[in-house]
Amino acid sequence: MVETFYETLRRQGITRRSFVKFCSLTATSLGLGPAFAPKIAHALETKPRTPVIWLHGLECTCCSESFIRSAHPLAKDVVLSMLSLDYDDTLMAAAGHQAEAILDEITKKYKGNYILAVEGNPPLNEDGMYCIHGGRPFVEVLKETAKDCKAIISWGACASWGCVQAAKPNPTQAVPVHKVITDKPIIKVPGCPPIAEVMTGVVTYVLTFDRIPELDRQGRPKMFYGQRIHDKCYRRPHFDAGQFVEQWDDDSARKGYCLYKMGCKGPTTYNACSTVRWNGGVSFPIQSGHGCIGCSEEGFWDKGGFYERVTDIKQFGVESNADKVGGTVAAVAGVAVAAHAAVSALKRARSGSGAGKTEQGDR
Amino acid sequence: MSVEPHANGDVESAAGRSVFVYEGPVRLWHWVNALCIVTLAATGYVIASPLPTVAGEASANFLMGYIRFAHFSAAYVFAIGFLVRIYWAVVGNHHARQLFLLPVADAAWWSGLFHELRWYLFLEPTPKKYVGHNPLAHFFMFLFVTVAGVLMIFTGFALYGEGKGLGSWQDALFGWVIPFLGGSQAVHSWHHLGMWGIVCFAIIHVYAAIREDIMSRQTMISTMISGVRTFRE
Numbered sequence: 001m002v003e004t005f006y007e008t009l010r011r012q013g014i015t016r017r018s019f020v021k022f023c024s025l026t027a028t029s030l031g032l033g034p035a036f037a038p039k040i041a042h043a044l045e046t047k048p049r050t051p052v053i054w055l056h057g058l059e060c061t062c063c064s065e066s067f068i069r070s071a072h073p074l075a076k077d078v079v080l081s082m083l084s085l086d087y088d089d090t091l092m093a094a095a096g097h098q099a100e101a102i103l104d105e106i107t108k109k110y111k112g113n114y115i116l117a118v119e120g121n122p123p124l125n126e127d128g129m130y131c132i133h134g135g136r137p138f139v140e141v142l143k144e145t146a147k148d149c150k151a152i153i154s155w156g157a158c159a160s161w162g163c164v165q166a167a168k169p170n171p172t173q174a175v176p177v178h179k180v181i182t183d184k185p186i187i188k189v190p191g192c193p194p195i196a197e198v199m200t201g202v203v204t205y206v207l208t209f210d211r212i213p214e215l216d217r218q219g220r221p222k223m224f225y226g227q228r229i230h231d232k233c234y235r236r237p238h239f240d241a242g243q244f245v246e247q248w249d250d251d252s253a254r255k256g257y258c259l260y261k262m263g264c265k266g267p268t269t270y271n272a273c274s275t276v277r278w279n280g281g282v283s284f285p286i287q288s289g290h291g292c293i294g295c296s297e298e299g300f301w302d303k304g305g306f307y308e309r310v311t312d313i314k315q316f317g318v319e320s321n322a323d324k325v326g327g328t329v330a331a332v333a334g335v336a337v338a339a340h341a342a343v344s345a346l347k348r349a350r351s352g353s354g355a356g357k358t359e360q361g362d363r
Numbered sequence: 364m365s366v367e368p369h370a371n372g373d374v375e376s377a378a379g380r381s382v383f384v385y386e387g388p389v390r391l392w393h394w395v396n397a398l399c400i401v402t403l404a405a406t407g408y409v410i411a412s413p414l415p416t417v418a419g420e421a422s423a424n425f426l427m428g429y430i431r432f433a434h435f436s437a438a439y440v441f442a443i444g445f446l447v448r449i450y451w452a453v454v455g456n457h458h459a460r461q462l463f464l465l466p467v468a469d470a471a472w473w474s475g476l477f478h479e480l481r482w483y484l485f486l487e488p489t490p491k492k493y494v495g496h497n498p499l500a501h502f503f504m505f506l507f508v509t510v511a512g513v514l515m516i517f518t519g520f521a522l523y524g525e526g527k528g529l530g531s532w533q534d535a536l537f538g539w540v541i542p543f544l545g546g547s548q549a550v551h552s553w554h555h556l557g558m559w560g561i562v563c564f565a566i567i568h569v570y571a572a573i574r575e576d577i578m579s580r581q582t583m584i585s586t587m588i589s590g591v592r593t594f595r596e
């Protein structure tokens with residue numbers, strides 16, 4: 001008989017009181033009404049526990065680092081207890097062959113019924129030799145583990161989009177998870193790293209409701225990635241007023257004006273930083289005086305400088321942007337027009353009466 | 364819609380002869396559209412590279428807000444005008460269809476295009492006469508007004524949908540453009556490049572209209588005002 005979540009939690013020493021608190025906390029962080037707390041509790045008490053396997057590919061572990069710093073200790077304890085029994089080669093106690101045996105066991109015992117969380121991504125070049133997991137290319141382990149899973153959570157910019165290892169020229173041919181696994185529902189939770197509360201929120205949602213949250217066009221949970229940083233930024237009134245930081249350390253910077261001219265990517269970045277914030281709601285990049293770098297957007301390393309509002313276009317030369325390209329072409333057009341007008345006037349003056357006589361063959 | 368054999372509109376014409384070419388809605392659209400584009404390019408440019416910081420409380424200023432408001436209002440006029448113009452291409456006379464059809468299969472049209480090109484390179488003594496647009500103008504109008512207009516409307520409304528939010532009609536209709544072009548920042552870049560394309564067209568277009576008015580054998584600017592083309596010789 002498979003345990004329920006509640007039984008697991010109790011066995012891990014979590015009190016009933018903490019459990020109920022956790023349920024209300026979760027309901028709130030997911031943006032659900034108070035009526036949902038008992039529903040979550042009921043689900044956790046009656047549903048058989050869904051195991052989570054957490055694989056690590058080519059990555060820097062910043063997602064895990066973020067995750068274990070989830071602000072609310074309660075949420076962290078509970079969520080970690082939900083996960084820790086199973087496989088996460090960074091967090092679990094077992095190691096070596098013992099650990100790999102667990103992976104094997106879960107995928108067989110819970111066939112079609114476990115969640116696969118992937119941090120990092122598989123490099124495909126040289127048959128995947130750039131990332132070795134337990135003596136085998138990670139891409140093979142990923143495919144094997146994904147075969148019988150229920151759904152995949154792609155943690156961070158790496159698993160969702162490719163991130164720095166997939167930035168041009170991408171020597172190892174690192175690709176995001178959805179390029180390799182095409183037949184499973186994938187929840188992308190991008191960010192470098194994603195916000196801890198967003199991560200625990202997504203895991204809890206999937207585990208308690210036994211379904212994946214509503215996703216947007218690009219596969220991200222709408223509840224956390226439905227709006228841009230810019231839409232909820234507390235400096236937005238300065239943007240609308242036309243008050244910008246023009247230079248680092250100018251008076252506007254001290255007054256906390258909008259960082260748009262310093263290349264803030266808030267207007268093009270979907271994430272919850274401006275609402276949830278970081279480190280337990282303490283701050284987020286813009287609040288600390290630096291523009292958003294757009295770390296949760298696809299290919300953000302290749303989208304031009306972090307300090308430029310108008311993106312560089314590499315195809316047009318070493319460093320150029322739409323304004324330089326367009327401005328140059330417009331200037332050339334202007335000069336050409338002026339020169340052309342001069343020549344036209346000259347010709348006209350020389351031929352005396354302007355245009356020539358009727359040409360044969362006009363239709 | 365059938366392409367007419369003489370969609371390029373060349374005619375046998377006698378001096379002093381006048382033909383009615385551009386119907387009222389086409390002329391009205393032309394000037395409204397030109398005004399929109401000037402507004403959109405000016406406001407769009409300062410959206411990307413804003414004016415210097417204004418002094419005072421944020422609550423006392425709304426400069427960027429007004430600029431964006433002007434951009435979006437002009438954008439609606441531009442987009443609705445575009446739709447109305449398409450409607451008129453269907454119900455109007457065959458000159459109204461020119462803007463949306465390139466007769467690429469017509470050899471005479473191509474030879475006319477090269478003739479016009481040579482005329483602009485001072486290699487031909489005279490331009491030909493056309494009731495409608497000359498083939499060179501026609502070609503660039505199609506590229507920088509029809510095609511670029513569609514680009515601007517699609518990318519523009521996709522960006523607008525980001526502000527309106529998931530589930531807005533702008534997002535429902537045009538939201539797919541954002542992942543298609545590789546993210547919001549890339550859409551901004553395309554939208555921005557589109558502006559420069561149209562600006563370059565407008566510079567050359569206005570120059571050509573004035574030049575042809577003076578140097579060719581037919582009226583131009585007054586044609587876009589009254590709708591009537593008069594041949595001078």
Ligand code: HEM
Binds near residue numbers: 435518522523561
């Ligand atoms: C000929 C037509 C147009 C021109 C020349 C034009 C020009 C521009 C330019 C240069 C920008 C700045 C891009 C950047 O961030 O680098 C811009 C932004 C924008 N345009 Fe347009 N645009 C046109 C049509 C439209 C249309 C039809 C819409 C539809 C509503 C639209 C909506 C927007 C939006 C939403 C932005 C972003 C504003 C922001 O980030 O605050 N534009 N436009």
Ligand code: HEM
Binds near residue numbers: 400462497
């Ligand atoms: C002072 C400014 C302008 C003047 C004097 C002007 C003049 C003209 C003239 C004379 C024509 C008729 C050409 C012909 O008979 O073959 C024309 C057509 C046209 N112009 Fe302009 N124009 C101006 C601005 C613009 C701008 C800014 C745009 C947009 C980028 C524009 C887009 C067009 C288009 C699309 C047509 C074709 C109309 C159709 O087929 O419906 N014009 N213009």
Ligand code: SF4
Binds near residue numbers: 264292
């Ligand atoms: S600081 Fe960035 S996100 Fe905030 S209002 Fe300015 S541009 Fe938008």
